[in-house]
Amino acid sequence: MQLKASKKKTKKETETLSNKKPEKLIDKKGIRLDGRKLDELRPVKMEVGVLPNADGSAYLEQGKNKILVGVYGPKEAHPRHIAQQDRAVIQCRYHMAPFSVDERKSPAPSRRDVELSKVIREALEPAIFLEYYPKTAIQVYIEILQADGGTRCAGITAASLALADAGIPMRDLVAACAAGKADGKLIVDLMDTEDKVGEADVPVAFMPNLNAITLLQMDGGLLVDEFENAVNMAIDGCKQLYNLQKEALKSKYVAVEEDEEE
Numbered sequence: 095m096q097l098k099a100s101k102k103k104t105k106k107e108t109e110t111l112s113n114k115k116p117e118k119l120i121d122k123k124g125i126r127l128d129g130r131k132l133d134e135l136r137p138v139k140m141e142v143g144v145l146p147n148a149d150g151s152a153y154l155e156q157g158k159n160k161i162l163v164g165v166y167g168p169k170e171a172h173p174r175h176i177a178q179q180d181r182a183v184i185q186c187r188y189h190m191a192p193f194s195v196d197e198r199k200s201p202a203p204s205r206r207d208v209e210l211s212k213v214i215r216e217a218l219e220p221a222i223f224l225e226y227y228p229k230t231a232i233q234v235y236i237e238i239l240q241a242d243g244g245t246r247c248a249g250i251t252a253a254s255l256a257l258a259d260a261g262i263p264m265r266d267l268v269a270a271c272a273a274g275k276a277d278g279k280l281i282v283d284l285m286d287t288e289d290k291v292g293e294a295d296v297p298v299a300f301m302p303n304l305n306a307i308t309l310l311q312m313d314g315g316l317l318v319d320e321f322e323n324a325v326n327m328a329i330d331g332c333k334q335l336y337n338l339q340k341e342a343l344k345s346k347y348v349a350v351e352e353d354e355e356e
């Protein structure tokens with residue numbers, strides 16, 4: 095049995111790909127185009143508190159992805175009719191900068207931006223104690239400065255850090271990572287070429303302490319056992335990212351403590 099999801103490419107995408115489509119994504123030794131092993135994440139850098147004007151913020155690099163997140167709130171919800179009597183609402187905007195991809199992207203929100211804003215919001219909501227702040231809004235702005243595949247996952251990982259940095263009470267951090275299939279092999283943390291040329295992409299968001307998945311999507315085709323293995327590989331990636339998230343938060347507060355001691 096094969097699980098299928100739409101893997102349609104726009105005409106523009108197909109044309110761009112045909113110019114730079116590699117013959118192989120994985121060599122005989124099981125090494126990927128960027129030198130990674132099948133189960134290896136891209137190099138990751140995370141920092142919190144990078145935007146003094148926002149209530150919380152985070153900057154994340156994952157391979158060539160560069161993502162900045164600013165959080166405001168909880169604050170009075172505007173327009174008022176979006177307010178909920180018993181909980182805070184999350185307003186989430188995922189936005190790709192026009193210079194984030196090699197072909198200039200229109201600065202206007204695309205259908206994809208709107209969809210990703212929704213799935214990212216839904217991936218973050220279960221982690222937040224929304225019921226503590228009725229009638230308020232928490233605003234999450236995710237700016238993709240540079241994109242190279244897996245930006246929805248990297249956006250979730252960074253947004254969760256920015257929410258924690260804003261001091262918003264959370265059940266757990268959310269870390270997100272994709273797994274997928276390229277040249278018939280399962281791989282983790284797909285970069286853009288692997289995402290577009292490969293056979294499948296399964297983005298997963300996960301709360302490691304609560305052992306709960308908050309986002310699960312699939313693009314492409316996988317056998318059922320491949321799907322299970324891909325989800326497990328993605329969860330393993332999330333756990334590695336989670337440790338880095340905790341380190342990023344700790345390093346900010348250790349630095350604050352040291353400043354106070356001086």
Ligand code: UDP
Pocket residue numbers: 195196199206241242243244245246247286289
């Ligand atoms: N991308 C692009 N132009 C666009 C949208 C996406 O070049 O208008 C690239 C970008 O590198 C992105 C990748 O395609 O990271 C994969 O996009 P997808 O929709 O699968 O989301 P993601 O994998 O980033 O979560």
